[in-house]
Amino acid sequence: MTAPILHPLLRFAPGQALKNWAGNLVYSTSNLYTPAEAAEIPALLKKMKKVKVLGTRHCFNDIADSRYNFISLRLLNRVDPVNEKDMTVSFEAGISYGQLSPRLDESGFALHNLASLPHISVAGAITTATHGSGEKNGNLSSAVRGMEFILANGETLQLSRERDGAGFAAAVVGLGGIGVLGKITLAVEPTFQVRQDVYEQLPMNVLASHFDEIQAAGYSVSLFTDWQSDSINEVWLKNKVTGSFTPPDAFFGSKPATKNLHPIAAVPAENCTAQMGVPGKWYERLPHFKMGFTPSSGVELQSEYFVPREHAVAAIQAIARMGHLIGPQLMISEIRTIAADDLMMSPCNGQDCITIHFTWKQHWPEVKLLLPQIEQALKPFDARPHWGKLFTMSPADLAGRYKHLQEFRTMLRHYDPEGKFRNDFLSKYIFNNA
Numbered sequence: 001m002t003a004p005i006l007h008p009l010l011r012f013a014p015g016q017a018l019k020n021w022a023g024n025l026v027y028s029t030s031n032l033y034t035p036a037e038a039a040e041i042p043a044l045l046k047k048m049k050k051v052k053v054l055g056t057r058h059c060f061n062d063i064a065d066s067r068y069n070f071i072s073l074r075l076l077n078r079v080d081p082v083n084e085k086d087m088t089v090s091f092e093a094g095i096s097y098g099q100l101s102p103r104l105d106e107s108g109f110a111l112h113n114l115a116s117l118p119h120i121s122v123a124g125a126i127t128t129a130t131h132g133s134g135e136k137n138g139n140l141s142s143a144v145r146g147m148e149f150i151l152a153n154g155e156t157l158q159l160s161r162e163r164d165g166a167g168f169a170a171a172v173v174g175l176g177g178i179g180v181l182g183k184i185t186l187a188v189e190p191t192f193q194v195r196q197d198v199y200e201q202l203p204m205n206v207l208a209s210h211f212d213e214i215q216a217a218g219y220s221v222s223l224f225t226d227w228q229s230d231s232i233n234e235v236w237l238k239n240k241v242t243g244s245f246t247p248p249d250a251f252f253g254s255k256p257a258t259k260n261l262h263p264i265a266a267v268p269a270e271n272c273t274a275q276m277g278v279p280g281k282w283y284e285r286l287p288h289f290k291m292g293f294t295p296s297s298g299v300e301l302q303s304e305y306f307v308p309r310e311h312a313v314a315a316i317q318a319i320a321r322m323g324h325l326i327g328p329q330l331m332i333s334e335i336r337t338i339a340a341d342d343l344m345m346s347p348c349n350g351q352d353c354i355t356i357h358f359t360w361k362q363h364w365p366e367v368k369l370l371l372p373q374i375e376q377a378l379k380p381f382d383a384r385p386h387w388g389k390l391f392t393m394s395p396a397d398l399a400g401r402y403k404h405l406q407e408f409r410t411m412l413r414h415y416d417p418e419g420k421f422r423n424d425f426l427s428k429y430i431f432n433n434a
């Protein structure tokens with residue numbers, strides 16, 4: 001690639017490899033191009049035989065990897081004024097939630113939910129069905145109302161929920177296989193404040209008998225456990241500040257925290273969003289970690305599985321029985337709920353879900369041996385892995401859990417017939433190496 005149509009190539013020092021956020025994955029090329037304007041992308045694509053878009057590099061597997069070229073959209077972060085009639089906002093796809101959210105709030109608007117990290121890019125989050133929490137809240141991709149892709153041949157594809165129906169539902173969680181996502185339109189709502197109250201040591205047997213009530217107790221509810229006792233270590237309740245809400249003195253047998261806590265109790269909470277019921281802006285409470293801080297050193301691994309809501313208690317109990325195996329490799333687990341959506345490749349397609357998340361020590365050989373055992377324990381519940389995290393499920397097993405896979409595959413072939421955006425991950429899990 002030559003300079004005239006490009007922002008200067010981001011080069012790395014000799015011997016320096018391009019890695020993901022956690023450092024567990026060394027990407028297969030360091031050829032990274034960063035256009036300064038969206039108008040540069042079509043000409044760039046025409047010169048490349050193979051390419052992937054690289055976002056904030058928070059995926060733990062090789063879903064975004066390329067052996068050839070990367071494009072970064074980080075300089076493309078313009079935001080249009082909110083369309084107050086349609087209650088939507090449109091913006092360039094290089095922006096992160098941490099950049100977008102304050103701009104929305106200043107205009108009096110909010111998004112319905114956020115992930116635990118505000119540092120991640122909006123485009124990367126929606127294309128992998130990343131989520132926040134709340135039994136009535138869909139994942140982050142469920143807020144999408146329109147998308148604009150730049151296809152392999154440089155042409156522009158515009159899709160909207162209102163106009164394009166099934167085509168839109170197929171494309172939102174696109175796994176990076178359609179084209180370069182140039183512009184996104186999300187639904188917004190009036191801004192709001194949130195308070196966060198944390199409780200400690202929720203008895204596991206109470207969780208089993210009152211799971212629905214516990215999840216209904218907050219706008220967003222997170223349960224943190226290390227699976228090493230008969231209790232959930234911490235319960236984080238996030239509630240919109242309305243009326244005269246008063247948190248209970250005890251919460252299903254758990255006790256109120258007396259200070260701000262990190263999900264891992266032994267770690268200082270300075271990087272975490274404020275707790276103790278102190279009201280704050282929606283984007284300063286819905287995530288678990290502050291935008292202004294690095295949430296951790298990144299020396300970790302992550303896996304996560306989506307389980308249909310009706311199997312929640314049985315799935316949690318199945319994992320709890322494995323606590324003696326999981327404990328030595330685990331930093332912390334988080335259990336959350338997400339509402340159903342109609343997006344074809346979303347793990348929540350057609351079903352309300354819980355997620356069981358694992359933050360592992362960076363001991364991949366040991367974790368790699370554990371994951372098949374976890375997947376076997378969750379197999380009776382038709383668990384689906386998070387697209388951007390570590391799993392060992394076979395392509396055949398994964399395909400059997402997505403009834404729209406053939407339709408999605410056909411769409412990718414239609415928009416990218418030469419496979420310009422296809423990589424090893426897509427070849428293995430979507431195209432079955434065909």
